[in-house]
Amino acid sequence: MTEPGRSTEGDVDELELLTRPGREEDLRTFLLLLHPADVAELVEDVDERTAVAILRHLGAERAADLVSELDGEDAERILRLIVPDELRPILAEMETDDAADLIQDLDELTASQVLAALPVEDRGDVEQLLAYDPESAGGIMQTELVSIPIDSTVGSALEAVREAASDIDIISCFVIDHVGHYCGHIALQDLVLTKPATPIERVMEPKIVEVKPDVDQEEVARIFDHYSLVELGVVDDNGILIGRITADDVHEVLVEEAEEDMLKMAGTAAEPEVIYSGNVARIVGQRLPWLGSTFFAGLLATWILHRASVVFETAVILLMFVPVITGMSGNVGTQSAMIMIRGMAVGHIEREDLAKEIVKDLMVAAIMALVCATLVTLIVASWQQNVALGLCVGVALGLSMLSASFLGSTEPALLQRFGIDPAVAAGPLITSINDISGVTIYTFVSLFFLQYL
C-alpha cells in the first residue's frame, strides 16, 4: 500500500500502462485495491486520458467519492472530457454538500454542465446550498438525512433507516413534529437496542442545540466542540429542519480556518488555493500588499529618527541600538496579540474578562520589560562606559515593550469590534505599529536623558 497521501512514481507509471486498450480488467482489479482518496492522489499526477479511463472503470459510487476528493483544477480538467451520459450516474451517487462544493470550485461553463447533469430531485437542493455563504452552516450542511415524526415508533424509524441506508451515511434519526419542526434525535445504536413498538418520544434525546443556515462555520465548530456533537441539525427561520452538519464537515472547517488564520498572521491574503498554486504573479499579488504596511511603517520610523537628528547626530551609537528596540517590541507585541486572538477564538477568554486579561498581560510584560531593560542597561553602560547611554537604551526598551504588550493585547478585540478578523492583528500590522511606537519612545527617552543627564 502507498503511504496515505503520497502517490509514488511507480504507481503512476503502472496506471498509465493499465489504461492501454485491452487491459480494462487489470485496471479494474488494480483500482479495487485502492481507496478513492488514494486514487485521487494518483489522478492528480496522471494525464487527462488516463484520469478519464480511471473514472470510467471505478464504478459510479467510487467515482463519486473520487470526484469529491479532487481539487477544482483537477476536477475541471477531467469533467470537461466526460459526456453528460457518463456524468449523470456519478453525480447521482454524490451527496448534495459534496456536489455543491464541487460546483463552487469549477469554472462557469463546467459548473453549469454539472448542474444540468444532476438528478432532478437533487438539483433544487444543490442550487439552494449554492446560495448560502460557503463559510456558513448552510454552506457546509447536506440536505440528506433521515427524519421521523415524533408520534411514530422505533420500528418505523428503523424502517426509515433501512430505506435510506443504501444512499446516505446515518448516525442518528432526526425527530420532527407534524409541521417539520426539529424536536430531537435518536442515535442509531439506541434504535437497535430498543423494542420496535416503543414510541419514539419516550426514547429520543430532546434537541439541545440547533443552528440557522447563516451561522458562521467557526461558530458551528465551536458548538460541535462544546457539546461533543457527532451531528447537528440546521433549521430555517421557522424552526423547520432543512439539513444536517456532520463531524467530518466540521473537521474540514477546523483545518481550513486554522490555515487561513496562520496565513493571515504571516501577512499574506488568506487564500491557500492561490498561495499553493504555481501562479507566481498571483502569489505576488497576495503577498506584496501586506508588505506595504511594513514598508511605510519603516519609512515612518526613519522619518521620526531623522526629525530627532539633533540627538542622534551627536550620539550615533544610539541609532545602532534601533534593531534591539524594534525587534523586542515586535516580539512582545506578537506574543500578546496571538495569546489574545487564540484565547478569544477558542473560548479561553470571554468578553467580560477582556479587561482583566489585558491587565494580566501588562503585568507579565512589566516583569519581562524589567528583566530585559536592566540587562541591556548594564550591557550598554559597561560596553560604552557611559551610564546615560545605557539608561537611554534600557528605559526606552522597557517602555516600548510595555507599549507593545498593551497594543498587542487590545488590538484584536478592537479589530473584532470593527468587523475585521482579529487574526490579522498578529501579522505585519501589529509589528508595524510597534516599530513606530518603539522608535518614537526611543527618540523621546533619548532626548530626555541627553538633556538632563
Next chain:
Amino acid sequence: MTEPGRSTEGDVDELELLTRPGREEDLRTFLLLLHPADVAELVEDVDERTAVAILRHLGAERAADLVSELDGEDAERILRLIVPDELRPILAEMETDDAADLIQDLDELTASQVLAALPVEDRGDVEQLLAYDPESAGGIMQTELVSIPIDSTVGSALEAVREAASDIDIISCFVIDHVGHYCGHIALQDLVLTKPATPIERVMEPKIVEVKPDVDQEEVARIFDHYSLVELGVVDDNGILIGRITADDVHEVLVEEAEEDMLKMAGTAAEPEVIYSGNVARIVGQRLPWLGSTFFAGLLATWILHRASVVFETAVILLMFVPVITGMSGNVGTQSAMIMIRGMAVGHIEREDLAKEIVKDLMVAAIMALVCATLVTLIVASWQQNVALGLCVGVALGLSMLSASFLGSTEPALLQRFGIDPAVAAGPLITSINDISGVTIYTFVSLFFLQYL
C-alpha cells in the same frame, strides 16, 4: 437556554440558591434541563460546596460527562471533596480515554485516589493508556469497542452491539480473526440493513488503514482527513486490535495542534493551560526565554553596525533606514516560513517538491524585492537628493528580502530534519536571523557604494 459556552451571572446565582438544604428536588429539575457541557461552564464559576452538590444530584452518567468536561484545576478542586464511595459509580460510567485524560490533569495525590476508585476491570486499561505519550495514537484512543470474529454472522454482530450499546458509543463493529488481528469493520447502519444470517465476511469493509499506538496524533489527524474516516483501529506490534480513535478525539487534536502551532509561531512555549492560567510568574517563564533570541540578535545587529562605524559615522542618515531593512526582511521571511510550514503540515507541499517550492518562493520574493527596492531607491534619492544613498538603501533592501525569503523557506524543512517542530521557525527565531543577515547585507552594500560611487 444559555448561549453555548457562556454561563451567565444569573445562572450562577440561581444555582447557589438551589443548593441550599431542602431544595434538592428543584436543583435536580434545573440540572435536567442543562447539557453536561453547560453545567461544566457553570461549575467553573461556583464555589466548591455548590459544585459538589451539583455533582451529587446529576446522576452517575451525567456526572461522568461533567467531570470529563472539567479542566484539571476545577476537577481537582471538586474531586478532593468527594469520598471514594461517591466517586466509584461516576468513574464506572467514564470511558477509558476520558478517565486517562482526567488522571493526567490531576496532581499526584488526587490522581492516585481516582485510579484506586476505578472499577477493577478498567484499571488495567487506564494504566496502559497512561503509559502512552498523551500526544500519540495510544494517548487519544479508547479501549472500549465492539469486535466480532470474522466467521460470525450479521445477527450475532447485532447481538454484540446490543450487549455493548448501553455503555459505549458505537459507530461500527470491528472485525477480527481468531487471533485478534484487525481485519475490517462494518458500519452499524449496514448491520441494520443486512439479513441476520449473512456472514460478516461478505458484508464487511476490508481494513484500509490502521495505526500503532506510538503514531503521532498529528499523523492520526492527517489519516482521518485523507480517508474521511469516522473511526480508526489501533493495533499493537502483532496487528492485534487494542483500541479505537473516534472523530471527536481527532477534533480535539486539531484544535490543540493549531493552538500550539500558533503559540509557537508567536514565540511562547506551547502550553495553552499555562498561558491562559492566572499564574503571572509561570507565564513569564514561558514567554521570556523566547525573547532571548530576539534580545541577543538585536545586540548582535548593533555590534555589526558598530563595527562598520567608519561608514555610518560619515553617513548617519543610513542608520535611520535600519527599521526599513529589518522590518521588511522580517516580514518576507515570516511569509515564506509560514507558507512552507503549513504547506508541509497540511500536505500541499510534498517532500520531493521541496526544492521546486523554494525556487518558486525565491521567484516570488525576487519580484517583490524588485518592486520595493525600486520604490525605496526613488524615495530616498529624491528626499536626500543623493543617488548613492538611495542605491545603498534600495540594493540592501532587495538583497535582504531575497536572503530572508531563502532562509524562511529552507529553515522549516531543516528544523524538521533535526527533529524540531518547524512551527518554531515562523516565530522569533527566523525574525532574529533575518535581522542579523539584513543588517550585515546593509553594512556591506553601504561600504561598497560609499567607496565606489
